[in-house]
Amino acid sequence: MKFIYQTWWKVIAVVLVLSTLITGLLFPVPSLPVLHETIRNLYFHVPMWMGMLSVFVISVFFSIMYLRTGKEEYDLASIECVNTGLVFFTLGLITGMIWAKFTWGEFWSGDPKQNSAAIAYLLYCAYVVLRNSIDEEQKRAKISAIYNIFAFPIMLVLIFILPRMTDSLHPGSGGNPAFGKYDLDNGMKIAFYPAMLGWSFIAIWIATLRYRIRLIENKRNNLN
Amino acid sequence: MKLIDQTWELFKKEVVLEWRSKYAFNGVLLYVVSTVFVCYISFSLTPGFDKSTGYKVVWNVLFWIIILFASVNAIAKSFVQESKSRLLYYYSIASPHAIILSKTIYNILLMSLLSILALIVYLVFFNNTIGDPLFYFITVLLGSISFSTVFTMISAIASKAGNNGTLMAILSFPVIIPVILILIRLSKSAMDGIERSLSYGNIGVLCLINVIVMATALLLFPYIWRD
Numbered sequence: 001m002k003f004i005y006q007t008w009w010k011v012i013a014v015v016l017v018l019s020t021l022i023t024g025l026l027f028p029v030p031s032l033p034v035l036h037e038t039i040r041n042l043y044f045h046v047p048m049w050m051g052m053l054s055v056f057v058i059s060v061f062f063s064i065m066y067l068r069t070g071k072e073e074y075d076l077a078s079i080e081c082v083n084t085g086l087v088f089f090t091l092g093l094i095t096g097m098i099w100a101k102f103t104w105g106e107f108w109s110g111d112p113k114q115n116s117a118a119i120a121y122l123l124y125c126a127y128v129v130l131r132n133s134i135d136e137e138q139k140r141a142k143i144s145a146i147y148n149i150f151a152f153p154i155m156l157v158l159i160f161i162l163p164r165m166t167d168s169l170h171p172g173s174g175g176n177p178a179f180g181k182y183d184l185d186n187g188m189k190i191a192f193y194p195a196m197l198g199w200s201f202i203a204i205w206i207a208t209l210r211y212r213i214r215l216i217e218n219k220r221n222n223l224n
Numbered sequence: 225m226k227l228i229d230q231t232w233e234l235f236k237k238e239v240v241l242e243w244r245s246k247y248a249f250n251g252v253l254l255y256v257v258s259t260v261f262v263c264y265i266s267f268s269l270t271p272g273f274d275k276s277t278g279y280k281v282v283w284n285v286l287f288w289i290i291i292l293f294a295s296v297n298a299i300a301k302s303f304v305q306e307s308k309s310r311l312l313y314y315y316s317i318a319s320p321h322a323i324i325l326s327k328t329i330y331n332i333l334l335m336s337l338l339s340i341l342a343l344i345v346y347l348v349f350f351n352n353t354i355g356d357p358l359f360y361f362i363t364v365l366l367g368s369i370s371f372s373t374v375f376t377m378i379s380a381i382a383s384k385a386g387n388n389g390t391l392m393a394i395l396s397f398p399v400i401i402p403v404i405l406i407l408i409r410l411s412k413s414a415m416d417g418i419e420r421s422l423s424y425g426n427i428g429v430l431c432l433i434n435v436i437v438m439a440t441a442l443l444l445f446p447y448i449w450r451d
Binding site: 120122126129134139142143145147153158162 | 377385429444
């Protein structure tokens with residue numbers, strides 16, 4: 001766990017995200033019908049999901065570690081990762097909705113991708129409710145770890161598999177090609193990949209900060 | 225082989241217990257019949273509704289919602305009814321996999337029976353508009369299997385977390401929504417009598433969800449069990 005106290009990757013994260021502000025907003029983009037300049041939202045919408053996914057993966061890892069060892073720190077790490085992931089989930093939904101307003105015409109058009117993202121959001125909100133419903137600490141840690149592991153594959157099916165099988169307006173589903181296929185030219189890649197990496201690091205950074213606050217709170221409670 | 229033996233014994237025990245009291249079965253059956261009857265009366269307040277264009281859609285959706293709530297009620301009981309000392313006794317004689325498997329198989333049996341009966345009662349009250357009855361029947365069976373696998377796992381989690389009713393609903397609905405969406409799509413195409421081979425993809429996704437849920441249940445139940 002030494003990694004979370006080091007500085008270098010936080011510097012990289014800040015530099016990458018700041019650089020995408022410049023490259024993303026100023027560099028030329030291919031002019032496509034319907035999309036026009038909103039294509040630049042790609043640098044902000046997709047990285048939110050990437051950030052969410054990376055902290056969710058980490059939280060599943062710590063849930064498994066908790067079930068194997070029973071150490072309280074793992075439980076704290078896992079819950080804080082989910083909390084951070086939920087923030088990025090919300091941001092991903094909001095950026096997607098704004099983008100949808102300007103390209104599909106409405107904030108919420110009942111598209112399969114939007115609907116299943118909303119269901120997955122409920123799934124993780126249920127996790128928070130489940131956690132609050134149990135008072136006993138060890139039991140809470142165990143049950144929420146189990147639910148977290150249970151929810152993760154379902155979230156993957158909901159967001160990344162099911163919409164691909166039906167007709168959706170969202171790129172990458174129902175026969176629509178994803179951006180990666182041929183719209184994403186080399187100029188866009190310069191801004192896109194650093195954004196993905198940078199926002200993932202930012203998400204992990206927020207999660208580690210919250211985890212460290214929780215550790216301090218825990219220590220203080222124990223002394224009393 | 226030991227696992228299969230244990231599962232079979234536990235399954236037999238579940239069936240015998242249910243046969244003696246017939247509480248869950250009769251209770252849920254009564255629930256389904258009264259819901260269908262209430263729906264029948266409410267819809268007959270609007271004369272000529274069964275001739276209108278939306279009738280088929282309402283018919284299908286209403287059926288699945290009734291089955292959904294009936295199965296929540298039927299399966300939520302599966303872990304709560306066990307007393308603490310009896311759970312401890314199971315713990316000493318059987319493996320956790322055998323317990324979750326036997327519960328799931330028992331719930332599948334219970335739900336299949338219930339939903340077939342519910343379908344018959346439903347067909348008595350609301351006139352039949354099914355184009356492909358056999359396929360609709362298969363969809364109902366698939367639906368009861370999927371509901372059983374999902375709700376058994378969720379009720380195991382919810383029973384450990386104390387207050388049951390709300391938590392069961394909150395935890396299970398996000399998981400069950402994709403299942404019920406696929407089921408409604410499948411049964412709608414069965415009602416319209418659409419070519420069966422077009423629905424194989426949906427059946428595949430349903431089976432995939434079932435496999436994922438069963439696999440995670442088998443992996444995770446030993447941890448819920450140990451208290």
